[in-house]
Amino acid sequence: MKLKLISVFVAAATLNIMGCSMAPRHERPAAPVADAYPAMPAVAGMAAPSTPQGKAAYDTGWRDYFTDPRLQQLIASALEHNRDLRTAALRVEEARALYDVQSADRLPNVNANVSESRARTPAAFSATGKAAVGQRADAGVAIPAFELDFFGRVKSLSDAALASYLATDEARLAAQLTVVAETAKAYYTERALAEQAALAQRTYDARxxxxxxxxxxxxxxxxxxxxxxxxxxxxxxxxxxxxxxARQRAQAANALAVLVGEPVMGNESGTMLSDAAIDAMSALPEGLPSDLLARRPDIRASEQRLQAANANIGAARAAFFPRISLTAALGSASPTFGGLFDGGSGTWSFTPQLVLPVFAAGRNQANLSLAETRKHIAVADYEKTIQTAFREVADALAARSYLGGQVTAQRAIQEAQAERLKLLTLRFENGVASSLDVLDAQRELFSAEQSLVQARLLRATSAIDLYKALGGGIK
Structure with a gap:
């Protein structure tokens, strides 16, 4: 009999692991975006944009993309100390633990127990007419209420927990990519403000x-x-x-310290990127919109959440069918604790149970409707994530197409203003121009110099946005 019990539960556990599922077949929704990114029209005075050739963003690690040694140190520190990333990593551990808890239901639980009990029976209820004290000792192992997953309810719940865990891990990767990009943008913002502050200070000293x-x-x-x-x-x-x-630079340094996760000591070393460096950063082939489905961790996370919602439908459907569970115990019983393992004291029990839902006041149907509605929500969220990713890439490509020309034009304005000031100064010294003309030229030159720094910063941050939007490498 003992061998039969063991065989039954081994077979039941195998059935649970290999059980069927009533979840709908997962089909990836069609991407609700165009087959290609919008073409950038030619603009007067600017060459038509060309398609860059090079390594894809997904295959380019952040150390290869950001070559500034100081920035590399800051990003490495941010990946280690940023509190948002710590929270994201802990969320992954939480989801993994929840999955382990749920998947444990697919195997039998085995409990060992030892107990001893004493009970007094009054004389009025005793067969001998005298009060008696009874004693019993038990020891053994038991498998409580193990569900046979004929209709895949337990399997569907386990699949949903697994998909949720994978979605959480993808969300961690998305958060990591965001921290890399935001740290780089904060660093170059601080550098640009430092350059503008130094320019303003030199201008003040001269004036x-x-x-x-x-x-x-x-x-x-x-x-x-x-x-x-x-x-x-x-x-x-x-x-x-x-x-x-100077105030804005100090605040930018504070924002950078929060991203890095620890104090940033002293004034940051390094300068704004040169135009050649920004050109190199921008040389990322955009590929096709369909590539984003595999490259961007936020899209992969959204699809995993969709699969979790799909699995929950299977669990809700299985609730309409009978639930079969097995309970078994094997052990020894004796009137005294010392006689537990004497010959002839063995005990066993085997209790199969079938529960068929008859009337639940619409609870099971409501749960199924809830699961299906949540799947529709997950589909909408998935499609929205794809649309957002498509827009981010399209915006970054538009910025790449036009900002280079904008920087060139702004530099031409700055050079023209510098030459204008030089000529007006000569005219003023020769008594031809008024001092007001010179002062006006000084004011416009300062404005042009500040605008040039801002345009170069905008181009650098747009290159970072493109790297992130294309699912840049995070190793």
Whole structure:
């Protein structure tokens, strides 16, 4: 009999592991986007954009993409210390534990027990007419209520837990890619603000010197007080800009420290990227929209959540069918604890049970409707994730097509303004131009220099956005 019990439960466990499933067959929804990214039309004064050739973003590790040694140190520190990534990693451990808990139901639980009991029977209820004290000792192993998963309910729940775990792990990878990109953007933002602050400080120093000279000319009667106030206005404007940019740089450094996950010591070393470096960063082939399905971890996570919703439908369907469970125990019983293992004291029990749902007030149907609705929600979320990914890539490609020309044009403006100031200064020294013309040229040159730094930063951050949107490598 013992061998028969063991054989029954081995067969039942095998059935549970290999059991069928009533979940619908998973089919990946069609991507609700175009087959290709929007073509970038040619713009007057700019060459038609070409398709870059090189290694795909997915195959390019962040150390290969971001070559600045200081930035590499910051990204490595962020991947180790960033609190959002720590939370994401712990979420993965949580999901794995939940999956282990759920998958444990597919195998029998075996419990060992030893017990001893004493009970007094009053004389009125005793067969001998005298009060008696009974004693019993039991020892053995038991398998409580092991469900035979004929209709795949337990398997579907286990599959749903597995898909949720995989989705959580993909979400961790997406968070890791986001931290890499945001750290790089924060670093270059801080560098650009440092460059702008230094430019504003140099401009203020130059204008303060000019203001001092103008003040001397006013005292000598060679200049008017209007010239003095105009110079003072420009000087104070430069000081306001320098102070504003210094504050913004400090705040950018604080934001970078939060991303890195630890204090950033001292002023950051490094400079803004050169145009050639940004060109190299932007040289990523975009591929096809369908490539994103395999490259982007957020899309893979969304598909795993869809599979989890699909498996929950199988569990909800199985609830309409009978549930069969087996309970068994094997052990020894004796009136005394010392006689537990004497000959003839062996005991066993075997209790199969079938539960058929007859009336549940619509609970099972409601659970099925809930599972199906959640699947429809998961499909919509999956399609929305794909659309968002498509838009992010398209936006980054548009930025790549136009920002290079914008930087070139802005540099031409800055160079033209510098030459204009030089010529007006010569004219002023020869008495042809007024001081107001020179002051106006100084103001416009400063504005052009600041705009050039901002345009170069925008181009650098757009290259980072493209790397992230294409599912950049995270190793």
């Amino acid at each position: 303060a010197k000019t203001y001092g000279l103008t003040q001397q000319r006013v005292e000598a009667g060679a200049s008017s007080r209007l010239d003095l106030r105009s110079n003072e206005t420009l000087m104070e404007t430069a000081r306001v800009a320098a102070l504003t940019l």
